[in-house]
Amino acid sequence: MARLDADIGLAASANDDLRLPAGTGTLGKAMAVVEAIAAAERPLRFRDLAARIDQPKATLHRQIANLIEEGLVELRGDQTYGLGLRLLKLAARSWGTSQFRLIAEPHLRRLHALTGETVHLGVLRGVEVIYVDKVESQQAVRMHSQIGNASPVYCTGVGKAALSTLADGDVHALMQKISFVRHTPHTLTDADALTRELADIRREGVSYDREEHEPGIHCVAAPIHSVDRRLAAGISVTAPVYRISRAQLEDWREAVVGAADAIMEDMEMRMGPRS
Amino acid sequence: MARLDADIGLAASANDDLRLPAGTGTLGKAMAVVEAIAAAERPLRFRDLAARIDQPKATLHRQIANLIEEGLVELRGDQTYGLGLRLLKLAARSWGTSQFRLIAEPHLRRLHALTGETVHLGVLRGVEVIYVDKVESQQAVRMHSQIGNASPVYCTGVGKAALSTLADGDVHALMQKISFVRHTPHTLTDADALTRELADIRREGVSYDREEHEPGIHCVAAPIHSVDRRLAAGISVTAPVYRISRAQLEDWREAVVGAADAIMEDMEMRMGPRS
DNA sequence: CCAATGTGTTCCACTATTTGGAACGCTGTT
């Protein structure tokens, strides 16, 4: 059958850390440039890019020219580069037609109806979790963002849940690439601590984020094992500590796990029996 | 100064209609594949792609393999291809840091507060308008989508507004590429009609969508001329006919134009004086 | 005022990468 590994993006994200080549030849180099532009907070100019990319000026210049021509990158303010509109368009299309998201959506809503708190659906990609969907109460400050946003695996509920679905080998490989950053006093800051917690998560079937990413925010999450192991994902209910107690969070445990299981079932229904 | 034309995406979108090569070499071919996958409604299999791409099987196969490796495309259900997660991540980053959007946002909110109806911010890209931001009342069915969504230029308020900011030459070039599709009885279905309406829009400074895209929906829009002519954009207030009369819509005209002008001013403030 | 430095851009011979015809190995069909 189909080789063409996706490998849950383990290898895929080899250059998430914007290093040079990949096994992808020209395309890889082009994407490295895109990633460099995406990674920068302050707008970059040509020389800035040249500094982070380590390629001859001439080469880089042409690569950028191509990226601009393709609408993946844009030249603005007549000196700085930003990501292009084509990405927005493609992402919208991707989001709108993602089978996984479509199947999961009703379950997210149900979970939100039950808890009244924000529900997230996240997928593992390299050493990050990417949020693919979200249902939240009223958004005082709306953030269409969040969807598509990336968070670290090691300090988020979905992140740890997703990790727990991987084989030990894959987990170890990933661990090497994680750079642990302490975000709060509760953040797990090394591979050992994380490994130990993963064991718990595998046994219990739930993971918690106990204010490990943002102070004052905690969550319950459950892993979603995809049928074909091509996807490592998780679902979570997030809430501020001041409103939702640790005990309350644990009471939602069953609901969250239930939702995750329901999503898996629906996936098997609609993808399993030979489509 | 900087060549590296962006050209408002006129040339950029040369292969919006998923034709073969571009002047972009390898990258262009890769993006053609991505675009083909994005364009399809029903999931495509390898042979489907091979049919629409016109490249030798072997070549296409390797291209796809690279795209998968890079996370731009994903192989799912073990036979069909979809767009990859990396696009979501990049788009989110792009959206979150877009200067244009950030500057425009407060004005969109003000306009929404005034009218109570949905406000859109759209940018011209090739023969389409891409919605870059949106403020809406209560979303019964939420659609984070819409943002990033593409609509035709010739039958939307923002589309026509954006067109009106272009030089005649560019407009003509674009017209050639538009394939006019009648969406409602009021849709403009040929270049002549559109050209005539553009003259009105240039004179009046507003454009209307009089149920030209969707029956029962109309809108007022105003063009945003970007300082450096690198961007052709527009802003609009959209409402259902049953609730908002044509007259009411025209009463908002000044507000919409005002908001568009305010956005331009803010842009000049923050980009003009040598940053 | 004219060198000197720091940008961004173009040229073109060299070479690494992409190319695609052909052959292979599946799975399902007649």
Place this chain on the structure above:
DNA sequence: AACAGCGTTCCAAATAGTGGAACACATTGG
């Protein structure tokens, strides 16, 4: 069993990307 359709791999040939060097414009400073 032979056949047909799909997906996958190989490798010589050719194309497309590379990058050192030189150019054109700013801006700086001696």
